[in-house]
Amino acid sequence: xxxxxxxxxxxxxxxxxxxxxxxxxxxxxxxxxxxxxxxxxxxxxxxxxxxxxxxxxxxxxxxxxxxxxxxxxxxxxxxxxxxxxxxxxxxxxxxxxxxxxxxxxxxxxxxxxxxxxxxxxxxxxxxxxxxxxxxxxxxxxxxxxxxxxxxxxxxxxxxxxxxxxxxxxxxxxxxxxxxxxxxxxxxxxxxxxxxxxxxxxxxxxxxxxxxxxxxxxxxxxxxxxxxxxxxxxxxxxxxxxxxxxxxxxxxxxxxx
Amino acid sequence: xxxxxxxxxxxxxxxxxxxxxxxxxxxxxxxxxxxxxxxxxxxxxxxxxxxxxxxxxxxxxxxxxxxxxxxxxxxxxxxxxxxxxxxxxxxxxxxxxxxxxxxxxxxxxxxxxxxxxxxxxxxxxxxxxxxxxxxxxxxxxxxxxxxxxxxxxxxxxxxxxxxxxxxxxxxxxxxxxxxxxxxxxxxxxxxxxxxxxxxxxxxxxxxxxxxxxxxxxxxxxxxxxxxxxxxxxxxxxxxxxxxxxxxxxxxxxxxxxxxxxxxxxxxxxxxxxxxxxx
Numbered sequence: 195x196x197x198x199x200x201x202x203x204x205x206x207x208x209x210x211x212x213x214x215x216x217x218x219x220x221x222x223x224x225x226x227x228x229x230x231x232x233x234x235x236x237x238x239x240x241x242x243x244x245x246x247x248x249x250x251x252x253x254x255x256x257x258x259x260x261x262x263x264x265x266x267x268x269x270x271x272x273x274x275x276x277x278x279x280x281x282x283x284x285x286x287x288x289x290x291x292x293x294x295x296x297x298x299x300x301x302x303x304x305x306x307x308x309x310x311x312x313x314x315x316x317x318x319x320x321x322x323x324x325x326x327x328x329x330x331x332x333x334x335x336x337x338x339x340x341x342x343x344x345x346x347x348x349x350x351x352x353x354x355x356x357x358x359x360x361x362x363x364x365x366x367x368x369x370x371x372x373x374x375x376x377x378x379x380x381x382x383x384x385x386x387x388x389x390x391x392x393x394x395x396x397x398x399x400x401x402x403x404x405x406x407x408x409x410x411x412x413x414x415x416x417x418x419x420x421x422x423x424x425x426x427x428x429x430x431x432x433x434x435x436x437x438x439x440x441x442x443x444x445x446x447x448x449x450x
Numbered sequence: 451x452x453x454x455x456x457x458x459x460x461x462x463x464x465x466x467x468x469x470x471x472x473x474x475x476x477x478x479x480x481x482x483x484x485x486x487x488x489x490x491x492x493x494x495x496x497x498x499x500x501x502x503x504x505x506x507x508x509x510x511x512x513x514x515x516x517x518x519x520x521x522x523x524x525x526x527x528x529x530x531x532x533x534x535x536x537x538x539x540x541x542x543x544x545x546x547x548x549x550x551x552x553x554x555x556x557x558x559x560x561x562x563x564x565x566x567x568x569x570x571x572x573x574x575x576x577x578x579x580x581x582x583x584x585x586x587x588x589x590x591x592x593x594x595x596x597x598x599x600x601x602x603x604x605x606x607x608x609x610x611x612x613x614x615x616x617x618x619x620x621x622x623x624x625x626x627x628x629x630x631x632x633x634x635x636x637x638x639x640x641x642x643x644x645x646x647x648x649x650x651x652x653x654x655x656x657x658x659x660x661x662x663x664x665x666x667x668x669x670x671x672x673x674x675x676x677x678x679x680x681x682x683x684x685x686x687x688x689x690x691x692x693x694x695x696x697x698x699x700x701x702x703x704x705x706x707x708x709x710x711x712x713x714x715x716x717x718x719x720x721x722x723x724x725x726x727x728x
Contacts, residue, residue, distance in 0.1 A: 239636040240607075342493075371492040371663065373720035376706035380716035398637055405708030405717070428711035443637035444710070446670040447644050 203230040204263075205360055205392040206251065211260035213243075213250050220246045221257070222416040230359075233386065233393040235407030235424070237400060237440060243416040244396045248362050251394070252284050265359060280310060283353035287365035289345035293337040299323070299348055300333045306356050322351040326381060343374035347381065354385060361386075363395040367402065379406060400427060400444040412437045454481035455625055455657045456504065459518035463499045463508060474499040474512075476681035482625070486651065486658045488668035488689070490703075491678035497661050500678070501627045504659070505544050506534045522624070540570040543618035545647075547630040549610025553602035559586075560598035563617045570621050585616040589646050608639035612646060619650055625657040633662070644671060665692075665703050677703070680727035699726055 206228040213221040221243045228234040236244045249255040251262060253274040262269045265281050286292040293302060303319045312318060323329060326347040337345055346366065353361060366382065367375040383406065386393060397403050403410050404424040411421040412434060420434045427441060463475040475496040480487070491497040502508050504519070506526065519526045521542065524533070538544075546552040554562055563582040567573065573581070579598075586594035589612040602610055611631065618626065631647065632640040648671065651658050662668045669675055669689040677685045677700045685697040695701050702720035 239638060372665070372703055373492065373706050376708075376717040376719045379708065380719065383716060399708075401708045401710055404710045405714075424710075439638050441710070443641050446666050447641060447648075448670065449645075449648065 204228070205230040205232070205265060206394065207261075207263045208247070208251065209261045211247070211250060211262065212258045213246055213255055214258050220416055221250065223260070224413075224416070224418055225260075226411060226418070226421075228360075228392060228394055230392055231390050232409070233395065233407045235403035235410040236394070236396045236413060237398060237403055237410060238413035239398065241415075242413040244413050245364055246416075247413075248284070248364050248394065248396055252282065252362055253278070276310060279358075280356055281358055282360045282362060283356060283358040284362040284364065285346075285349050285353050285366045288369050289342050289349055290337075290369075292349055293345055295337060298334050298336055299340075302337075302348065303352055303355055306352060310356060312356075318355060322355045325354065325385070326351045341374075342370055343377060346370060346374075346378055350378075350381065350385070354389070357389070358391070360392045360394065363393060365397055366395070368397065368399065375402070382406070400440055404428070412440065453523075454483050455522055456482040456659075457518050457520045458500075458504065459516060461500065461503060461516040461519060462514070463496070463503050464513040464515075465509075466511060466513070473681055475503065478678070478681075478683055480676055480683070480686070482657045482659060484624075484655050484657050485674065486660060486672040488660045488662065488672035488675040489678060490662060490665045490668050490675055492663060492703075494680070495678040496681040497663075497678050498629055501544070501629050501659060501661050505538065505542060505627055507544075536570070539566050539618075539623070540621045541623050541625065543621075543623040543626045545611075545614050545618055545626065545628040545631045548634040549602065549607060549614050550634070552614060553610060555602055557601075558598070559600055559602065559605070559613050563613070563620055566617050567620050581620060582616075585620045586613070588619075588650065589613070589616045590642075591616075606639075607635050608643055611635060611643050615643070615647060615650070619654070622654065623656065625659070626651065627659045627661070629661045630663070631660075632667075633664075640667075665700075666707065682727070684726060698723070 204227055208224060208226040210223045210225055211221050212223055224247055236247065238244045246255060250257045256271040264278065269278060300319060303322055304315060307315050307318060320330060323332060328344065328347055367378050370378060385391060395403065395406055404427050407424055409421060409423050411418045414436050419436055420432060422432045426432050459479045461475055461478045462473060465472045465474060478500055489497045489500060503514050508514055514527065516527060521537065560582055563585065564578045567578050567581060583594045583598060586597055591597050591609065591612055597605065632643050635643060660668055660672050669692045672689050675687060675689050675692065676683050677697065679699050685695060685700050687695060695704065705718045706720055708717060
């Protein structure tokens with residue numbers, strides 16, 4: 195299944211992006227190209243700039259230099275138009291923080307549809323809930339009445355309901371229990387298959403990235419130190435010592 | 451093996467709520483010698499409440515019962531608050547998940563370590579300072595003199611957790627409870643902190659209770675693993691035999707993790723059965 199749908203078309207292209215917060219350089223000339231239908235992973239430690247990169251693409255951070263083009267259109271730093279958000283949606287790490295606490299699931303899913311002027315709102319909300327495996331019984335609940343895994347399903351439904359082409363996933367399962375993580379990863383993979391989505395996924399877990407992605411970029415101190423196909427992780431066919439450190443760390447504790 | 455350090459028999463922790471009582475821990479029994487014991491479970495399994503009950507940190511409105519909760523011959527349920535205070539820090543230490551929240555933000559690191567020491571031992575200030583610096587060195591902090599005078603916000607997460615370990619081990623406790631000691635740290639730092647912990651626990655012959663959600667990590671670190679589900683122990687086994695786990699929950703937990711080099715699409719998911727929590 196991997197690599198099958200790769201085409202020459204580029205879904206997302208970042209060139210020499212620089213993001214600074216006051217004096218601090220969070221992203222230092224980062225370039226990334228993601229093909230349509232590809233699943234692209236980004237790993238690194240906290241402070242490496244991986245979330246900043248996603249947020250700069252999504253328009254949640256400004257960027258100081260560089261260019262960004264998404265689905266053939268170029269965007270500047272700052273606000274994005276509606277068309278951008280129809281193409282690109284994002285799922286965040288903490289399902290407790292990313293849903294409005296005083297809105298029902300129905301209202302949460304309705305808002306993006308209303309903003310973008312979709313028709314058949316009722317049908318779309320029902321189908322979106324079905325797709326994430328929750329069903330109509332969850333439609334009028336508040337987020338505090340849901341478990342962490344159910345909340346993340348709602349967050350995914352909200353992202354998918356606009357029928358985007360690209361999904362930005364910022365540690366979508368690191369706040370969840372291992373058994374729930376498996377369910378959410380399966381759900382994301384199914385959605386990608388059904389809709390031919392492009393994923394850009396950030397995680398600190400090399401296991402998750404190698405399961406979900408075809409290529410992975412390793413970030414450190416605001417730079418991409420290398421980009422390799424995930425098969426290289428298994429074969430240890432990479433050159434950076436830092437990648438090896440991450441790999442060793444993911445294999446658990448060894449005495450000696 | 452001689453008499454165990456810690457004996458827990460039929461421990462129950464109950465929280466009263468508006469809708470009736472919630473039993474977080476429902477009849478947990480185990481013993482601990484001078485060994486490394488792992489307690490694994492998902493959120494809500496009661497693993498942390500088990501650790502807190504041993505330490506005496508359960509909120510006041512909760513009800514704790516047990517047919518036996520004994521540390522080195524001391525009945526913890528009948529112990530007075532003063533006796534419990536004397537145990538905590540001196541003979542039983544506890545490391546919490548996130549140094550950002552468990553260190554006092556308005557006190558320098560050195561002062562916090564000395565405070566623990568002076569609460570339990572009669573020492574002069576300069577002796578205490580000497581001991582604290584030695585301890586910081588033991589947790590592999592390169593420049594102890596400098597770190598001694600820093601505030602917790604001035605150090606990284608990994609260093610904060612080492613400070614926490616230093617503070618908890620300075621009185622030489624016989625038992626240490628580590629509740630997710632590395633979950634808030636970056637993966638590459640996790641291993642450093644674990645190997646420091648491992649070395650100190652081995653050198654001092656302590657009993658360790660290692661509480662974590664990460665089955666693989668726990669089994670690579672501990673001698674024995676207890677798996678908890680919905681407030682009960684569903685399985686107890688030597689770490690080396692993890693692959694031969696019998697309970698479907700343990701097997702499911704092991705199975706659902708994505709790993710490098712395996713191609714399983716979709717991932718197997720855990721089918722929860724009602725009888726597991728019955």
